Amino acid sequence: MKRIAIVGGGIAGVSAAYELALRQRAGEPIEFVLFEAASRLGGIVETVRSDDDFVIECGPDSWVTEKPWARDLAIELGLESELVLSNDSRRKTYVAEGHTLIAMPEGMRMMVPTQWASVLNSPLISWQAKLAYLREPKFAGQLKAWALDGSNSAGDESMHDFVVRHFGDEVADTIAAPLMAGVFGGDIATLSARAVLPALVALEREHGSLILGLQQRMGAGKSSAPIFTSLKSGLEALITGMESRIPERSLQRGFAVESIERSGGGWQVHATSVAGGPHPAGESFDGVLVATPAATAAKLFEPLDSRIGELLPQQSSSAIVVALGFAADQAQAMRIPRGFGFLVPQRNPPAGEVLLGEEGFGDEAGDVAARRALLACTFLDQKFPHAAPEGAVLLRAFFGGPAVPSLLQQDDATLIYLARAELGRFLGKLPEPSIALARRWPNSLPLYAVGHMERMAELDVRVARLPNLRLIGNAYRGVGLPDLVHSGRTAARELAASLVAA
Ligand SMILES: Cc1cc2nc3c(=O)[nH]c(=O)nc-3n(C[C@H](O)[C@H](O)[C@H](O)COP(=O)(O)OP(=O)(O)OC[C@H]3O[C@@H](n4cnc5c(N)ncnc54)[C@H](O)[C@@H]3O)c2cc1C
Incomplete structure (x- = not known):
């Protein structure tokens, strides 16, 4: 044996x-x-199911549909009827500019556009960034030659450098950085392009231009399924x-x-x-x-x-997840935009008065840390309607990055208060949630x-x-x-x- x-x-x-x-x-x-x-x-991986029918994911909320192994496992375990795809008719992500949420152009695959009209009409980026997008396919030959040149491609580069070579600084800062921070809690100047975005690195080696490469792949009908999969019971x-x-x-x-x-x-x-x-x-x-x-x-x-x-x-980054569930009667007065959620770029943390001690929670240091550490919010009831009862709203704040360690010591009530206050800056004052929970995941995401x-x-x-x-x-x-x-x-x-x- x-x-x-x-x-x-x-x-x-x-x-x-x-x-x-x-x-x-x-x-x-x-x-x-x-x-x-x-x-x-x-x-x-942890799910909390509340008595009032919220399905709250405390860690991951879904997996990428394209990769088959979690789905195969679910089927093997008899969970096929539990499989649920993301509600991609609502797939829109916002990026915070100050306290305003501006929609990411439709049809983005990470930082790569697949629909010209929505990029060119987007208020999120300047005309210089739009021009950089328009030019990228024209440099396909040079980009491919760079990727295949032994002295370049044998090594690695940061995600920041990879994105800048294709689309310039603004796209790196405005789109790529918050996207990656929202997934890895990490800085794109540190993250490895080869390790974190292997599919885009492979696309560059094959096509040079990421835009042309993706167009060809989509033309071959490879990416029509909803992008995320989850399980109804969590x-x-x-x-x-x-x-x-x-x-x-x-x-x-x-x-x-x-x-x-x-x-x-x-x-x-x-x-x-x-x-x-x-x-x-x-x-x-x-x-x-x-x-x-x-x-x-x-x-x-x-x-x-x-x-x-x-x-x-x-290095590994730490994360804090705070979920806030609002029952249908509370949710009626809330004005949450249609979409999957929003990202908060870290280059200039939003200004505004510090929220002090309202309701007996929070202190200045906590408020400032929370403001710097809020990287993303998911509108879970829209991304996965099964996660909340009809008419209810389920928000999930994701805190990460270098400011999060100072929040890890705060108790649950303070974290929930801070999350509610921070999300309120972007979504309007939030009512008292009917359910709220906080989870700390120290050093959980290796960089x-x-x-x-x-x-x-x-x-x-x-x-x-x-x-x-x-x-x-x-x-x-x-x-x-x-x-x-x-x-x-x-x-x-x-x-x-x-x-x-x-
Ligand atoms: C907030 C958050 C959201 C995420 N969202 C997604 C998502 O939506 N989709 C997705 O695909 N991925 C997501 N991820 C990533 C994914 O959840 C993790 O990468 C994955 O769950 C890690 O699994 P693991 O088994 O490698 O490690 P872990 O889950 O960290 O498990 C390691 C285990 O080892 C145990 N352990 C440690 N030391 C010892 C010891 N000495 N002896 C015995 N046991 C020990 C720990 O207690 C722990 O249970 C997310 C991660 C975080 C933090």
Whole structure:
């Protein structure tokens, strides 16, 4: 019998455990234990369903439809009837200019336009930026030559530089920067173009012009489906669906792994109970899948190969999510624009008076931090109507970036107050919500800095020298749910197969 340890029970670790449970059931001679420090599985994936029918996602709210693995998993788990596509008839995103919300041009794919008329009529960008868009296809040859030139394309560049080469500074600052901050909580001057936007980098290598490349792809009918997919009862159903198929004896919730040591031909894993109590002796395993956030993985690998820690993302951004649900009678007086939500560019945080201590909450420092840290708001009842009862409004504020650490210490009531006050600057004064919750996700989004893919290639070589150890999770090749399901399952399958064959 071969024994495998999985360290970390976010979606990557649970997907790996689910895959091993399937192998076990199919008769493969394997045993496994999933160690999760928290008392629940799922990590950042968490859904709260309220008594009054709000489905509130505390972490991810959906996945990108184009990538099949989360959908395939949902179907495998019997959740096909739960699959729900985003309501793309309402797909409009606004960008905050001061306290005004200006619509992003229709038909944008990230920062690449697919409809000329809406770009040329957009009040969001100046005529110089429109001219830059119009010119980009004319430079297709030069852009392609640059991408294919060994000395350029062998390396990497920041997302900022990539966007500026195509569309100039204004598009980078006004469109690309807030879009990426709203997803990664990171700065486009730091983020790696190759790691974060592989599809656009590939499009450049093939077509030079991103606009022409996308037009051809759309002409080939590749992107007509709604852009996001979710589950009616919430994304946590993916976790609970997998969890119910994993034998309870294989789940060690509330156990944090402190170290992994070589022992004989295998590994000794030391875990301690987070609730305290006696320290159990280490357990022996033939293989280990490490599915923790980057900082924990770096700590676990330090005694085995200290270079591994240097290759992992050195920074992760923290996020705070505050959801505010307004029942239909409260929502009647609200004037929320039609759309999926808005982004707040960080280049010039909105001015305006500081909100002090109204209703007994908030202080000046908290207000200022909240203003700097608000990166985005999603109108969830419009993006996914199943998430709120008929006529109700469900807003989700996303705080991130460098100002967020000072907010992490604030209690829930203060965060909810700050979110309501900040969103009110853009949406008009908000009534008292009928439901509100706050979640803090410290160091949850690893920043793939320039050179990330080269570091990942070196990481693969070094990890391969440690027999039957694998790294999975959002620190490596994608932070999205489909990628994590796929990489978790693939790594588990391959590790089990190589152990069984040995
Ligand atoms: C606010 C927010 C919104 C997002 N929205 C989306 C979205 O809409 N769509 C999308 O596709 N992606 C989204 N993402 C990204 C996605 O949710 C994450 O990348 C993904 O959930 C991470 O999964 P993971 O398994 O790699 O890590 P995690 O979920 O971080 O899980 C790691 C687990 O390891 C455990 N752990 C840590 N140390 C130890 C230890 N020593 N021993 C045992 N266990 C340990 C932790 O407790 C945790 O449960 C979002 C992320 C955030 C923060």
